[in-house]
Amino acid sequence: MKVFKFGGASVKDAEGLKRVSAILKATQGEVIVVVSAMGKITNALEKLVPKLDATEAEKQIRAIEEYHLAIANEIKEPYRNAAYETLQKDFTNLRGLVKDHPINNQDERYDSIVSIGEIISTRIVSGYLSAEGIINEWIDARNVITTDDCHRDAKVDFDKTTDKVNTYILKTLKEKRIVVTQGFIGFSDKGHVTTLGREGSDYTAAIIAYCSNAESVTIWKDVPGVLNADPKKFKDTVKLDHLSYQDAIELAYYGASVIHPKTIKPLQNKNIPLFVKPFSDPSAPGTCIDADNNHLLVPCFISRPNQALLSLSPKDFSFIAEENLSYIFDSFAQLRVKVSMMQHSAINFSVCFDNGLSKLPHLLDAFQDNYRVLYNDNVELFTIRYYDQATIDKITAGRNILLEQRSRYTIQLVLK
Secondary structure, eight states, rough: EEEEEOGGGGSHHHHHHHHHHHHHHHHSEEEEEEEETTHHHHHHHEEEEEEEEHHHHHHHHHHHHHHHHHHTTTTTTTHHHHHHHHHHHHHHHHHHHEEEEEEOOOHHHHHHHHHHHHHEEEEEEEHHHHTOOOOOEEEGGGGGGOOOSSSSOOHHHHHHHHHHHIIIHHHHTTTSSEEEEESHHHHTSOEEEEEEEEETTTHHHHHHHHOOOOOOEEEESSSSSOOSSSSTOSSOOBBSSSEEEEHHHHHHHHTTTTTTTTHHHHHHHOOOOOEEEEEEEETTTOOEESSSOOOOOOOOEEEEEEEEEEEEEEEOOOOOOOHHHHHHHHHHHHTTTTTTEEEEEESSSEOOOOTTTHHHHHHHHHHTTEEEEEEEEEEEEEEEEEOHHHHOOOOOOHHHEEEEEEEEEEEEEEEO
């Protein structure tokens, strides 16, 4: 049994649905298909989370609805009408959430609204496959992926999820060869919809593979495999034919966007190989990620823009030791700030973090009473895995290095 994950780019239009269908027709054996929201729909749904004027909200919902209905129009009859009826119920639900859902907990509101994207996309994919003669069963991931109540970055309960994978998915696979379900979303024991973090569909595929003891996971992307750099930012990129779990998790942690950072752990724990392959050319080898620990022969470059660099020094000139670090990290945890890089000396602690959600003002408020605070906003964090001096010179030419940190195989540079 295999797990396939199709991202938003794979199912963004009718051509994408045809490719998904062709891939599944050519695949032997049982397959669990995990699907993301279509195209850029997650971004569109995020705009509905803040309370909007009713007219503006309806305008945005209608645009999302028309986009999906146009793709659903590719489903052959009689499956098309059934899909339309189900989708209308989903959009009625979305309108109700946008209008009536309490706004006192924005993260809970976010999960309830944004998770609809995956529900809708899988309805269309499942209906299209059925119309093409591919027998499958649509399963709601909210009945399977069990999490805590931490919205937007929920923690998975693997024991309960394993039981539900057996109950809902594996039993269904005995009757139908293919199951279609959603990535990114789950459900808490307290009865709330949760999400696993942006781009969390990769992680869902790994969770289900772990819980079902799958043979492999394949992530179908709009790239030939894992590249050593983002081709939009770097010239002469190289496809990596093979990655170890170690290198893959390091690159994902540092910000490589091709794989969600949490994806590798459950796969490594059960030695399940991960393949990253191009959906436009299913026969291409792509990239294999497994337990083979051979080092890469080329440097890998990762750029993370929109970072902030914060430096703290205790006003009483005390050491940055366990007590100070405990307070600092507790403040970061409470504000849900994810650290990208950190460094400290006797009386100074510097931390680089993603400022995409404008966390910097809140951190300044938290620390200004007890610490002297210096900061740089809108900086860029570069990570080079398997670096050499030539690659460092190439990245830093004409730029100011604010912070540098090296290990045996990795260098990180905060640049202005």
